[in-house]
Amino acid sequence: MATIAGVTGKQFLPTTNDYDLWQWQYATSTHEIDHDMKPGLIIQPLGKDDIKKAIAFAKAHKKAIAIRTGGHQYSGASSTGQNNIQLDLRSTFTSPNDLVYFEKGNKSFVRASVSHSLGDFNAFLGKHHAFTGGYGQLGRSFGLLGDHVFSLEIIDHDGQEKEITRSSDPDLFFAWLGGSPGNFGVLTHFSLEVHRDADYHGSLGLRAMHLYDTAKLRKLLGHLAEMSDDENFPRNYDLCISVLSASFDILGLMGGLDDQMKEEHPEIFGHDDNPVWPRMIVVYAQYVPFGPDDKPDMKFFEQLKTGSWFQSSVEEKPMSELTAQWIFRNTREFDLPYVKRTYLTKSKTLVKDGWVDWVVRRMDEIVEPIDDGQWLSAQLQCFGGKNSMFTRNAGNGTSYSWRDSTMCMTIDNFHKHEKKGDAQAWEATNDKEGVGAHGIFSKQDRRVLWGSYGSFDLDSVWNTYHEDRPKYERLMKARKRADPDGIFTPNTFCVKRAA
Numbered sequence: 001m002a003t004i005a006g007v008t009g010k011q012f013l014p015t016t017n018d019y020d021l022w023q024w025q026y027a028t029s030t031h032e033i034d035h036d037m038k039p040g041l042i043i044q045p046l047g048k049d050d051i052k053k054a055i056a057f058a059k060a061h062k063k064a065i066a067i068r069t070g071g072h073q074y075s076g077a078s079s080t081g082q083n084n085i086q087l088d089l090r091s092t093f094t095s096p097n098d099l100v101y102f103e104k105g106n107k108s109f110v111r112a113s114v115s116h117s118l119g120d121f122n123a124f125l126g127k128h129h130a131f132t133g134g135y136g137q138l139g140r141s142f143g144l145l146g147d148h149v150f151s152l153e154i155i156d157h158d159g160q161e162k163e164i165t166r167s168s169d170p171d172l173f174f175a176w177l178g179g180s181p182g183n184f185g186v187l188t189h190f191s192l193e194v195h196r197d198a199d200y201h202g203s204l205g206l207r208a209m210h211l212y213d214t215a216k217l218r219k220l221l222g223h224l225a226e227m228s229d230d231e232n233f234p235r236n237y238d239l240c241i242s243v244l245s246a247s248f249d250i251l252g253l254m255g256g257l258d259d260q261m262k263e264e265h266p267e268i269f270g271h272d273d274n275p276v277w278p279r280m281i282v283v284y285a286q287y288v289p290f291g292p293d294d295k296p297d298m299k300f301f302e303q304l305k306t307g308s309w310f311q312s313s314v315e316e317k318p319m320s321e322l323t324a325q326w327i328f329r330n331t332r333e334f335d336l337p338y339v340k341r342t343y344l345t346k347s348k349t350l351v352k353d354g355w356v357d358w359v360v361r362r363m364d365e366i367v368e369p370i371d372d373g374q375w376l377s378a379q380l381q382c383f384g385g386k387n388s389m390f391t392r393n394a395g396n397g398t399s400y401s402w403r404d405s406t407m408c409m410t411i412d413n414f415h416k417h418e419k420k421g422d423a424q425a426w427e428a429t430n431d432k433e434g435v436g437a438h439g440i441f442s443k444q445d446r447r448v449l450w451g452s453y454g455s456f457d458l459d460s461v462w463n464t465y466h467e468d469r470p471k472y473e474r475l476m477k478a479r480k481r482a483d484p485d486g487i488f489t490p491n492t493f494c495v496k497r498a499a
Contacts, residue, residue, distance in 0.1 A: 342451030
């Protein structure tokens with residue numbers, strides 16, 4: 001493939017210096033070959049005109065375009081193969097006009113570009129304003145990031161600039177937010193509502209680290225399961241627990257606590273100040289008041305921090321500061337290949353069904369042995385209950401799936417190359433015992449697009465990502481309309497276009 005005439009941004013062919021640097025994505029370590037993550041051309045557009053030229057070229061030469069910003073899709077769906085084009089938008093829209101705060105009435109909003117990371121976005125908001133990220137820490141209290149979006153600015157398959165809103169084009173708005181990301185056009189900017197610190201005085205947050213111990217893990221996950229099973233648990237609380245093998249860079253999770261960590265635990269810091277981390281259980285807990293009569297139950301925090309190795313204490317902080325604490329700032333968990341799983345469940349009987357003992361046993365099989373060539377990175381978070389905004393936002397015009405879910409569990413195995421078979425076998429046991437008609441975690445196979453695994457042919461497993469056939473066919477129709485020529489179909493992990 002040749003470079004595209006008239007494009008002002010940088011272009012990289014496989015024979016170009018630095019191609020490997022710009023070709024790399026999160027999934028490259030694992031899926032570079034089997035999911036064909038070696039695009040024939042990488043373009044770093046300087047603006048919308050470059051994007052339009054790329055679309056016109058793709059249309060004329062029957063190429064497809066994959067779009068990346070962060071490039072963190074677990075299966076490599078934000079990449080493409082040698083016959084196609086990669087648009088890298090990480091630096092395209094970074095001028096002051098690409099990140100603007102504005103107010104309407106008593107509400108606050110931001111128009112942002114896709115070239116800004118969540119960390120950049122949070123720093124821009126600074127004090128006084130907060131937001132919730134993706135499937136983030138504020139899932140119960142505020143819902144998903146996409147729930148707050150009201151305008152999408154795109155460049156379509158004809159190279160035309162369009163704004164999509166819930167009222168102007170409900171089908172495409174529905175499809176873009178949760179349907180088959182990256183396959184309906186090129187998103188350049190979006191506008192969303194952000195929240196004011198002044199509306200949530202008295203918000204509390206806890207970050208606590210426990211040295212890994214199965215009894216401690218069983219107790220903490222017991223609290224998580226009880227919260228998940230309680231349909232009436234108040235909206236005010238969010239809880240996430242991570243379990244990490246030794247050597248994980250904890251400071252990436254506990255940003256801002258470096259000096260305090262050195263003071264309390266100098267034994268883990270070497271002469272070069274690089275810490276050597278033990279196996280850990282990390283707790284993130286939050287309380288947000290939604291009215292003047294809301295008061296926190298401090299037992300919620302006490303049971304999570306008791307006996308911890310290190311903690312930030314339960315701090316009253318503005319929501320803008322708390323949300324900054326929840327952002328994961330590491331590039332990746334371990335610099336190794338992986339076998340990943342993200343499961344959802346709607347179970348309200350996890351405690352009764354013995355899920356806690358089962359998942360502790362499964363994780364301990366990887367965490368406990370020393371030098372087995374496998375490392376665990378697990379994250380378990382409550383999302384459900386009738387008061388949860390994740391649940392209540394169902395039917396809001398977006399297509400995010402499985403809104404009746406109560407918990408999300410990501411349980412990943414990073415491994416040495418020679419341990420790939422062992423890692424796959426371990427995850428296969430998790431699949432067999434945890435999910436399905438007799439699954440101890442979920443009776444239904446529920447997956448999320450960002451955390452995909454298994455088949456890379458989305459159409460063949462559509463029912464694991466979307467609830468029912470009518471919804472999927474609505475997305476298929478939107479795909480046909482938005483991508484009639486297939487230029488936004490860069491791989492098989494896309495909703496199929498209607499016939």
